[in-house]
Amino acid sequence: MKILIVGSGGREHALAWKAAQSPLVTEVLVAPGNAGTAREPGVRNVPVEATDIDGLIAIVRDLSIDLTIVGPEAPLVAGIVDRFAALGLTCLGPTAAAARLEGSKSFAKEFLARHRIPTARHETFTDVVAAARYLKDHPGAHVVKADGLASGKGVVVADEEETALTAATSMLNGEFGDAGRRIVIEERLIGVEASFIVLADGLDYVAFPTSEDHKRRDDGDRGPNTGGMGAFSPASAVDAALEAVIRARIIEPTLRGLKDDGHHYRGFLYAGLMLTADGPKVLEFNCRFGDPETQPIMMRLQSDLVALTHAAATGRLGAATLEIDPRPALCVVLAAPGYPAAPRTGDPIGGLDAADPACRVFHAGTRDQDGQVVSSGGRVLGITSLGATLEEARGHVYRRLQGITLDGALYRRDIGRRPYGARP
Ligand code: AMP
Numbered sequence: 001m002k003i004l005i006v007g008s009g010g011r012e013h014a015l016a017w018k019a020a021q022s023p024l025v026t027e028v029l030v031a032p033g034n035a036g037t038a039r040e041p042g043v044r045n046v047p048v049e050a051t052d053i054d055g056l057i058a059i060v061r062d063l064s065i066d067l068t069i070v071g072p073e074a075p076l077v078a079g080i081v082d083r084f085a086a087l088g089l090t091c092l093g094p095t096a097a098a099a100r101l102e103g104s105k106s107f108a109k110e111f112l113a114r115h116r117i118p119t120a121r122h123e124t125f126t127d128v129v130a131a132a133r134y135l136k137d138h139p140g141a142h143v144v145k146a147d148g149l150a151s152g153k154g155v156v157v158a159d160e161e162e163t164a165l166t167a168a169t170s171m172l173n174g175e176f177g178d179a180g181r182r183i184v185i186e187e188r189l190i191g192v193e194a195s196f197i198v199l200a201d202g203l204d205y206v207a208f209p210t211s212e213d214h215k216r217r218d219d220g221d222r223g224p225n226t227g228g229m230g231a232f233s234p235a236s237a238v239d240a241a242l243e244a245v246i247r248a249r250i251i252e253p254t255l256r257g258l259k260d261d262g263h264h265y266r267g268f269l270y271a272g273l274m275l276t277a278d279g280p281k282v283l284e285f286n287c288r289f290g291d292p293e294t295q296p297i298m299m300r301l302q303s304d305l306v307a308l309t310h311a312a313a314t315g316r317l318g319a320a321t322l323e324i325d326p327r328p329a330l331c332v333v334l335a336a337p338g339y340p341a342a343p344r345t346g347d348p349i350g351g352l353d354a355a356d357p358a359c360r361v362f363h364a365g366t367r368d369q370d371g372q373v374v375s376s377g378g379r380v381l382g383i384t385s386l387g388a389t390l391e392e393a394r395g396h397v398y399r400r401l402q403g404i405t406l407d408g409a410l411y412r413r414d415i416g417r418r419p420y421g422a423r424p
């Protein structure tokens, strides 16, 4: 089988690395990929952007690709799966209609409410005066969210009315373009976050191991929100009993709700959860794998990723199960200076070739420039390792980071260690 992975981040490098290990696979292509996927044995980059659906269709036809796996949300929300299906091409992911679970927060909240799936209370607004009145009438901490896709930047957690109103006003006035012309204001939930990702084929699904992301840029969960500065698996606060609750109260009702609404949901479904004193609640859905959660999860996955994804994409997932390495895995993201607001790019990266069997260096924002790997995005690398314990995996990763050079690079020193904040 020939596989095409769409995207260019750390998630796509980890998916390509894993797919290339499948005995079913002759070649893995990545569009457009990065310097890491270019160097990965059995993997080749093709110069087509992830949002160029016509270009991707041309590649799939020219190279007789058997299965396309989409990494980022934008092509899914734009309808890549519908376009492929109309041409008889196999592409794993939800249709554009089902991808609205990620593409529109008001759609997701309305879906959750209608199907009685636990989530924060919310209201939707298109008008500043109505939003201001709501905030005045409902004292307390709120979260203000742009309705559409805003690369993880369209969410403001506000303890005070004034902060919430400032965020609501600037979103409704066009800070995120059309993505913020409609906003959701919801109650702020308190607890520990966890990511729960499944591969679904209608009502059938397999659950990947749980994971925990670190969204703030700086140590101690401070600084601006980012796409994610590091992740580990399993999540610290989810035991087998809680996992059963998450499946029964969140994942299964979501898949049933999608079916009842006329969607056969195929692909990855990512529930971002807050584990509260009242049980797990949905913060958001993503219709794709998480980044950087993919990196530690792929290190733990022992099953054949291609067999699984091909089965889901062709309606044959059935009662598949997953083999998971019991050892925990951890990933630390190395980011460019200026991330997330204005990352500097074009700097040389050194130390990538050091032999270190304990770690995998997944590339994200990297490219080749005259034989030298240089930075090309905000998140540059994701150093990932398995360990007998989480501490051991951390030790491997932070030791490997010492040998990597990128001028002004930043990374968190506390991935996998959360002494701050409350744990339930
Ligand atoms: P989202 O893109 O909706 O997942 O929001 C990004 C981040 O904002 C989440 O990972 C949480 O850290 C935070 N967040 C979102 N919604 C809430 C909420 N209702 N209560 C507390 N924190 C939230």
Ligand code: GLY
Pocket (backbone or CB within 6 Å): 213, 227, 228, 286, 289, 290, 291, 292, 293
């Ligand atoms: N790491 C969070 C996400 O992929 O959305």
